[in-house]
Amino acid sequence: MSDGCAFCDIGEGTAPAFIVAENDLAFALLDIQPLARGHCLVVPRRHVPWWDELAEDEADAVFRLARTTAEKIRRAFSPDCVTMYARGRRVPHTHVFLVPTYSRDPLDRLFNALEGFQEQAAELAGLRQADEMRAAFERLKGA
Numbered sequence: 472m473s474d475g476c477a478f479c480d481i482g483e484g485t486a487p488a489f490i491v492a493e494n495d496l497a498f499a500l501l502d503i504q505p506l507a508r509g510h511c512l513v514v515p516r517r518h519v520p521w522w523d524e525l526a527e528d529e530a531d532a533v534f535r536l537a538r539t540t541a542e543k544i545r546r547a548f549s550p551d552c553v554t555m556y557a558r559g560r561r562v563p564h565t566h567v568f569l570v571p572t573y574s575r576d577p578l579d580r581l582f583n584a585l586e587g588f589q590e591q592a593a594e595l596a597g598l599r600q601a602d603e604m605r606a607a608f609e610r611l612k613g614a
């Protein structure tokens with residue numbers, strides 16, 4: 472438990488939340504600052520800042536509940552996909568984001584940009600190779 476932690480308060484039932492699914496070790500709720508309609512968070516009941524610090528049974532419970540909740544999101548909103556990522560940064564209590572994502576919406580564009588950056592990094596690394604640098608030099612010198 473952690474004093475002043477919103478997710479601990481919700482887990483203990485002392486703060487309101489729209490809990491859409493739960494099991495013994497975790498609960499899923501609507502995010503109060505949604506990126507899309509139906510955006511949910513999956514939260515372990517125990518106060519654990521980082522997802523990789525979860526006990527094995529908690530990790531199992533969180534990801535089982537994430538799958539169940541993603542199925543609910545798919546049935547309710549028919550998104551193209553349910554994007555998942557884990558943080559514990561703004562609220563230092565592990566929470567897995569489940570965001571219904573549609574082609575070209577802000578989150579889809581964000582992840583497309585990240586994937587483009589990954590691909591571009593390899594392409595740019597190639598330009599630093601000695602033969603590529605020599606070829607560019609020769610082209611410029613002769614231009």
Ligand SMILES: [Zn+2]
Nearest residue numbers: 476479518564
């Ligand atoms: Zn907490």
